[in-house]
């Protein structure tokens with residue numbers, strides 16, 4: 260039977276805040292953080308380089324950062340129910356994030372989403388060690404151009420490869436790899452923030468969400484119960 264998979268961004272999408280930014284705001288010196296942020300915004304350095312330099316400035320070990328992230332982060336209401344529903348129906352719930360494993364993994368575990376597939380950047384240094392860290396990017400760009408840590412299109416396309424009839428839903432809030440995934444790879448898009456604006460402006464079919472995942476769980480429940488009108492229409496075109 261046709262499966263429904265979800266590929267979900269992490270910071271500000273699955274979680275109600277940007278966990279990485281919270282850690283950096285708390286620990287990194289504000290003037291130096293603003294300096295490298297400007298270099299990223301102006302296009303001088305990539306997001307990946309910005310993130311590495313920013314966590315170097317934070318001066319905390321992975322263990323300390325993980326604990327703080329778990330204490331600070333909260334998952335968007337109905338996200339866990341969506342995860343459970345999709346998995347019970349035989350689908351995959353995958354996180355695709357430009358962030359880093361040391362805060363994403365522990366936050367998912369605490370929220371009970373510990374069997375979600377995680378695609379993100381990794382710190383491979385000893386967890387007790389202070390920065391500079393050593394990084395690994397196993398989900399880096401394969402099919403798209405940007406230096407965005409994780410190619411979300413590739414995660415979506417991998418899930419489609421099992422069976423083209425499978426539906427892959429993308430949920431996100433941002434720019435770059437989020438807009439690329441919404442425009443070029445996902446079957447169905449749920450968005451908030453900048454991604455929602457982008458989809459509306461560029462005529463990409465999208466459903467908005469706000470405080471919780473209610474529109475998402477409503478949709479997956481409906482799709483599993485009957486025919487998917489949206490998909491049939493795209494095949495006819």
Ligand SMILES: [Zn+2]
Nearest residue numbers: 403412439440
């Ligand atoms: Zn892409």
